[in-house]
Amino acid sequence: MENVNLKVLIIGDSGIGKSSLLLRFVNDTFDPDQSATIGVDFKVKTIVLDQKRVKLSIWDTAGQERFRTLTPSYYRGAHGVILVYDVSSRGSFQNLETWLNELDTYATKKDLVKMLVGNKIDKESREVSRSDGLQFARRNSMLFIEASAKTRDGVQQAFQELVQKILQTPSLYSAEEHRQTLDPLAPPPSDVSWCGGGSCTVT
Amino acid sequence: MAFPGGSLVSSILQKSSALDQRLVESGAQKLSKKVGQLKEEMYEHVRQRYVEFETHVQTTCQLREKLREVEGEYRRLNADIGGELRRKIADSAEKRREIEDSLRDVQEKMEFVRRLASVHEELQASQRNLDEGDWVEAAQKLHDVAVCLGELSEMGCEARVFNALQEETALVNSEADLTLVEEWDKRVNWSPESATKDPPYHVILQTKLSIPSSYTLDIEGDGRSLADVVGACRALDTWAEVQLEFSNKLRHLIVKPLVTIPALGVACQVQSARSCIILSITEAEEEEEEKEGSERISELYANLATVFKVVGQVVPVEKEGWTGKVGRLVLPEMTQLITDHLLKKHVPKTPEELERYEEVKVATCEFEAGLTELGFAEAGFSGLSDFTQNIEVYFEEQKRQELLANARSILMKSIHDTEKVVTPERSEIGHASPWSEGEKGGGGREKWTPQLEPGTKIPTLTDLMLHEDKLRDVGTHFPECAVSRCILEYVALLCDLLEASYSKETEEEKMDMFRTVRDLIDLYRAVFPTHHSGDIATIPAAAATYYNNCMYLVHHLIVESAKLSRNLSPRASFVDLILIVRRMGEDTFQQEMRKQRESVLRSLKTVGDFGGVSNDDKRDEVYRGVRQGLFQITQLSRVYKNTLPVHVHRDAAGNLLDVLVSYMIQGVLSLEDIVSKDSSELSRLLGVIVEKGPSVMQMSEEEAKKELHHHCPSWLQLQDLAFVLDARLQEIVDRWAGGEGTLGKNFKALQIRTLIKALFTNTDRRAAALDKITMQKK
Numbered sequence A: 001m002e003n004v005n006l007k008v009l010i011i012g013d014s015g016i017g018k019s020s021l022l023l024r025f026v027n028d029t030f031d032p033d034q035s036a037t038i039g040v041d042f043k044v045k046t047i048v049l050d051q052k053r054v055k056l057s058i059w060d061t062a063g064q065e066r067f068r069t070l071t072p073s074y075y076r077g078a079h080g081v082i083l084v085y086d087v088s089s090r091g092s093f094q095n096l097e098t099w100l101n102e103l104d105t106y107a108t109k110k111d112l113v114k115m116l117v118g119n120k121i122d123k124e125s126r127e128v129s130r131s132d133g134l135q136f137a138r139r140n141s142m143l144f145i146e147a148s149a150k151t152r153d154g155v156q157q158a159f160q161e162l163v164q165k166i167l168q169t170p171s172l173y174s175a176e177e178h179r180q181t182l183d184p185l186a187p188p189p190s191d192v193s194w195c196g197g198g199s200c201t202v203t
Numbered sequence B: 001m002a003f004p005g006g007s008l009v010s011s012i013l014q015k016s017s018a019l020d021q022r023l024v025e026s027g028a029q030k031l032s033k034k035v036g037q038l039k040e041e042m043y044e045h046v047r048q049r050y051v052e053f054e055t056h057v058q059t060t061c062q063l064r065e066k067l068r069e070v071e072g073e074y075r076r077l078n079a080d081i082g083g084e085l086r087r088k089i090a091d092s093a094e095k096r097r098e099i100e101d102s103l104r105d106v107q108e109k110m111e112f113v114r115r116l117a118s119v120h121e122e123l124q125a126s127q128r129n130l131d132e133g134d135w136v137e138a139a140q141k142l143h144d145v146a147v148c149l150g151e152l153s154e155m156g157c158e159a160r161v162f163n164a165l166q167e168e169t170a171l172v173n174s175e176a177d178l179t180l181v182e183e184w185d186k187r188v189n190w191s192p193e194s195a196t197k198d199p200p201y202h203v204i205l206q207t208k209l210s211i212p213s214s215y216t217l218d219i220e221g222d223g224r225s226l227a228d229v230v231g232a233c234r235a236l237d238t239w240a241e242v243q244l245e246f247s248n249k250l251r252h253l254i255v256k257p258l259v260t261i262p263a264l265g266v267a268c269q270v271q272s273a274r275s276c277i278i279l280s281i282t283e284a285e286e287e288e289e290e291k292e293g294s295e296r297i298s299e300l301y302a303n304l305a306t307v308f309k310v311v312g313q314v315v316p317v318e319k320e321g322w323t324g325k326v327g328r329l330v331l332p333e334m335t336q337l338i339t340d341h342l343l344k345k346h347v348p349k350t351p352e353e354l355e356r357y358e359e360v361k362v363a364t365c366e367f368e369a370g371l372t373e374l375g376f377a378e379a380g381f382s383g384l385s386d387f388t389q390n391i392e393v394y395f396e397e398q399k400r401q402e403l404l405a406n407a408r409s410i411l412m413k414s415i416h417d418t419e420k421v422v423t424p425e426r427s428e429i430g431h432a433s434p435w436s437e438g439e440k441g442g443g444g445r446e447k448w449t450p451q452l453e454p455g456t457k458i459p460t461l462t463d464l465m466l467h468e469d470k471l472r473d474v475g476t477h478f479p480e481c482a483v484s485r486c487i488l489e490y491v492a493l494l495c496d497l498l499e500a501s502y503s504k505e506t507e508e509e510k511m512d513m514f515r516t517v518r519d520l521i522d523l524y525r526a527v528f529p530t531h532h533s534g535d536i537a538t539i540p541a542a543a544a545t546y547y548n549n550c551m552y553l554v555h556h557l558i559v560e561s562a563k564l565s566r567n568l569s570p571r572a573s574f575v576d577l578i579l580i581v582r583r584m585g586e587d588t589f590q591q592e593m594r595k596q597r598e599s600v601l602r603s604l605k606t607v608g609d610f611g612g613v614s615n616d617d618k619r620d621e622v623y624r625g626v627r628q629g630l631f632q633i634t635q636l637s638r639v640y641k642n643t644l645p646v647h648v649h650r651d652a653a654g655n656l657l658d659v660l661v662s663y664m665i666q667g668v669l670s671l672e673d674i675v676s677k678d679s680s681e682l683s684r685l686l687g688v689i690v691e692k693g694p695s696v697m698q699m700s701e702e703e704a705k706k707e708l709h710h711h712c713p714s715w716l717q718l719q720d721l722a723f724v725l726d727a728r729l730q731e732i733v734d735r736w737a738g739g740e741g742t743l744g745k746n747f748k749a750l751q752i753r754t755l756i757k758a759l760f761t762n763t764d765r766r767a768a769a770l771d772k773i774t775m776q777k778k
Helices: A020-026 A071-075 A090-094 A096-106 A130-139 A155-168 B008-132 B133-156 B160-187 B201-205 B226-235 B239-260 B293-314 B321-344 B351-356 B359-375 B391-411 B461-466 B469-476 B485-502 B507-531 B533-538 B540-567 B575-605 B616-641 B644-667 B677-697 B701-711 B715-725 B727-739 B742-746 B749-761 B764-777
Strands: A002-011 A040-049 A052-061 A080-086 A113-118 A143-146 B189-191 B208-212 B262-271 B276-283 B418-421 B481-484
Touching: A002 A020, A002 A096, A002 A155, A020 A040, A020 A052, A020 A080, A020 A113, A020 A155, A040 A155, A040 B764, A052 A155, A052 B677, A080 A090, A080 A096, A080 A155, A080 B485, A090 A096, A090 A130, A096 B418, A113 A130, A130 A143, A130 B749, A143 A155, A143 B321, A155 B321, A155 B461, B008 B133, B008 B160, B008 B276, B008 B293, B008 B616, B133 B226, B160 B189, B189 B616, B201 B276, B226 B239, B226 B262, B239 B262, B239 B293, B239 B321, B239 B616, B239 B727, B262 B293, B276 B293, B293 B321, B293 B359, B321 B359, B321 B742, B391 B507, B418 B485, B481 B485, B481 B540, B485 B507, B507 B533, B507 B575, B533 B540, B540 B575, B575 B616, B575 B644, B575 B727, B616 B644, B616 B677, B644 B701, B644 B715, B644 B749, B677 B701, B677 B715, B701 B715, B715 B727, B715 B742, B715 B749, B727 B742, B727 B749, B727 B764, B749 B764
Parallel strands: A002 A052, A002 A080, A080 A113, A113 A143
Antiparallel strands: A040 A052, B189 B208, B208 B276, B262 B276, B418 B481
C-alpha cells in the first residue's frame, strides 16, 4: 500500500470550533470547555483512502488575532486548507474574505485544495444559512460541508473529501513530492505562483 | 832601618802578638790532648758498663720467658679445673628447675581439677536452684561459674572435661535465660508477644501491656516476685537484653503508633483482682474532626505520660537503672517522631496561632520535666522544647516558604491572560525603547528622562535618592500597555511585602523581609522565563507581553527603591536586580525583533532582483513577496498595538516596515537598467507600499503624515523613489534643486545619478542633467 504524507491547515475566527473539529476527527471526542488555542496545535492521523495510507499532519491554528503571527511558517507547504466558520455567528462568516486573503498571500502550493466548513449546525440560533455558505464556496472554488463537532455530523466527511480531492489533484499530489518528508519550516519553492482551483461539492 | 808602612812600636806589637798567639796555640793543643784522653777514658768506662748491663738484660729476659711458661701452665690447669666444676653446678641447677616445674605443673593441674570440680558442683547447685525456683542463687552461681570458666579459659586449658563443662554451662545458662524470660514475660506481659518494626494497624489495636501492681510481692503465687526475676537477670547479664526487648516493643507497639496515628489513645486499668496494671491502645470510636495542632500535641503528651508512668512502675527501684535505660532506648526515636509528625506539621500559620502556641511550649516543657522526674530522661533533656522554644524561627520560615510557593504558583499562571495597565497621566518611567537611539528615527514621542543623567539607563541608588520627590510624582505613571495578570498579582505581592517590612520593629526583621522580596525577584528571574519559554520563543504576543512584564516589574522596583533608603536601610537596594530584569526584557524583545526582521526579509528575498518586473510572472512574484511582508508586519503591528506601549509599538512596527522599505529601495537602486515599463510597474509597486504604510503601522493618515518617517527612517526616501521612477528627467532635476530639494535630503548625488542612468537613455539632455546634479551637489 502506498504511503502519502499530506499537510492540512484549519483556519478561521476564534471560538468557531476549529480545535473541536480536529479533536472530533482525530480522537472522536468533544470537549465543551475546549480552551483557546495558543499559537498553533498540531495533530497527526492516518487514514486509508483509495488504496493509499494517508498520513495527515493537521495544523490547528489560533483564531485569536494576537496568536496569528506565526502565519508564514504554518502556511508553507500546505496541501489543503479547511476554512471554518460558525453558522451561528454572522461575523465569523463575514471574516472569511480576510482569511481567504491571508491564504492567498501565504499559500505556497499550486492548486491548494480549500474546504469551507460551516460548524456548529447543532445550534438552534443559526445566523448563516446553508445556501449562503454554499454560494461563498462556489464563488471561491471551494469544497463545502456543514458539520458539528459536537454531534459528529459531517466531520469525517469534511476531512475525507478534502483528502480525496488532494489525491485527485495531480499538481498537488505528485509521486515525487509525497516521497519526501514534510518539512514545515523548509523554504517555499521558488517557482510558486498562486491560482485558484478546486471544485465545489454539495452535501 | 826603616819599616815600610809602620813604626817600631807597631813592629814590636806585631811580634808580641805573634808570640802570644803561639803561646795560646800551644795551650790549646795541650788542652785538646787532655780532652781526647778524657774521652777515651769515658768511652772505655761506658763500654765496660754496657757489656755488664747487656749480660743482665739477657738474664732478665730468660727469667721472664720462664715466668710466662709457668703462668701459662697455671692458667690451663686452672681452666680445666673451673670448667668441670661449672658444668656440674649447671647440671644440678637444671635438674632442680625441672623438678620445680614438674611440681608447679602438678600443683596447677591439681588446682585446675579442683576448680573444675568446683565448677561442676556449682553447676549442679545452680541447676538445683533453678529447679527449685531460686533464680537469684542460680544466677549468682552461674555467674561465678562463668567467671571461673573464663579464668580457666585464659589459662589455655583445652581439656575435654573443661570443654564438656563449658557446654554444660551454656546449656544451664540457656535454660536459666529461658526460665527468666518466661518468668519476666509472665509478669510483664505484652500482647502481641513479638513486635515488628511497623506492625499492621489491627495488631496495634490489640496491643496490651500488663505489669504486676507490686514489684516485690509474689503475684504469681510461686513464691517469687518480679524483683527476683530482675535480680537474676542482672546477675546473669541478661538484664540489658530484657530492657532492649521491652524498649523495642514499647517503641513499635505503643510510642510510634501513638505519635503517628492521631486516632489512637491509651487506657490504663488497675486490676486489683489480678494484682496487675494493664495499659492498652484504644481507638477513637467515631471519626473525629481534625484536631487543632496544640490540642493534638497536648493529648499525645498526656497519653505518653500515662505510658511512661506505667513503664516506670515495672521496675520502680532506682538502683536498677530501668527507667534510664528504657529512656535512652526510646526517647531519641520518640523525640524525632514527635518533631517530624506533629511539631513540624503544626507550626503556627498565623500570628494568632503563634500566640496560642504558648500552650504547646508549656505542655512540652511539662512533658519533658515529667520524663526527667520519672527518670527516663536526664536532667536538662530538651529534645522537644528545642523545637518549640524556637517556633518563631520556624513560623517565619514557613511563612517565607508559603510566600515563595504562592509566588511561584502566581508566576506559573498564563502569560497570555493580560490586562491593560492604564496610566492616568503621561510618563514613561522605566520604558526606554529596546532599540538604540540611532535606530529609532528621531523624536516625536515623550521620553522619561528628567531624573536621570544623560546616557544613564539604569538609575543608581543615589540617583533615586536625589530625585525621590520627583519620583514620587511620576512613580505611579507607567505607559499604557498589556501586562500579564499574574505579574500584576506578583508585583502587588512584592509591594505588600515591602510595605509590611516597613512596619516591622527591628532592623533585622525589616532586612529579613527585604531579603525575602529579593528572593521573590530571583524567583521571577528563574521561573517566569523558563516556565513560559515556549510561548515567549514562538508567540510574538507573548514576547511583547514578557517585555512589558519585565518593564512593569522594573518600574515598581525603581519606585520602591526610592522608599527603601527612607524606610528600611541605606544598605537595602534593588539596583542590581533592576539592571538584570530590564536586560531580560530587552534582550528577549530584541531577539524577537531580529527574528521578525529576518522573517520579513525572507519573503522578499525569494523574489530575487527587481529586473523585468513588467513581466507578468515576475510581477506576480514581486507583488506576492511584498504583500506577504506587509501582511506579516500588519499582523505583528496589530498584536503590538494591543500589547506594547504606544511608542514601543510604533518603533517596532516602523522598524519592521523600514526593513521592507530599505530592501525595496536598495533593490531598485541596484538596477543598472530600468526599462520604461518596469519603472512604471516599480513606481506602482512602491506606491502600494506608500499607500499601505499607515495601515501597516495601525495609524490614521493624519498621524502617518506627521510621524511615519520618525519610526520608519526610509519612508520619505521611498516616496521620493516612487516619484522618480515615474518622473520626467526635468522633474527629477527640479526636485533635486541643487541638492536642496527633497531628493537632495533623501538621496546622495551618486544614487540619483545611477538612477537617472538606469532610467533614461544616454542623450545630451541626460548628460546635462547628470552634470547638474554632480556640479550642484558639489
